Amino acid sequence: MTGKSSGGQFTGKHMAIVLVVGFGIVAAVNLFMASLATGGFHGVVVENSYVASQKFNTWLDEAEKSRALGWDVAASRDADGHVLLETSAIPAGALATAELRRPLGAHEFASLTFTSLGDGRYRSSEKVDAGRWTMRLRIEAGSDVWAGERELR
Incomplete structure (x- = not known):
């Protein structure tokens, strides 16, 4: 068929x-x-991953101490290119510094120091180029140290 x-x-x-x-x-x-x-x-490339792994628990302990302080920081940029920090619960006279790096692309770095404007506000002494940055903040008040990371656009 x-x-x-x-x-x-x-x-x-x-x-x-x-x-x-x-x-x-x-x-x-x-x-x-x-x-x-x-x-x-948003990761960070380290020179030696083994050494960085050995420091990991120390970094966790420092982060926990920072959280326990109860301090908070918000970052922005003014029209002139300076970084502004709005803080809460930070004692008067605290010293603020920051290390900036580009999260992607060209490896660009910058260091900032801040001047207190009063009322928990700080302004960077240096201008920052436009674009996206990852900022590692460090605020010291006496023996208390707060460290945190913020994104700056």
Whole structure:
């Protein structure tokens, strides 16, 4: 018995379409995931990861001590390019410093010192170039030390 099948034939043209669509989906997903990975990376590259791992628990202890102080800091930039800090619960006369680095792209660094404006506000003595920065703050008041990281845009 000879007869025609009820469905159409699967030709080379169909196979080409399946391959193009399949690889197109894979490429689209890969591009999407790569853009998420590069857009969200905020890590720090260290010179020696083993040495950094040995300091990790010390860094956790310092972070816990900072949280226990109850101090809070918000950072922004004024029109002149200086960094402004708005603090709460920090004793008068505290000294503030910061180390800045670019989170992505060119390895650019800056150091800041701050002058108190009163009422828990501080202004950097140095101007900061426009763009995105990661800022590591350190505030000292007597024997109390607060350390934290803020993003500056």
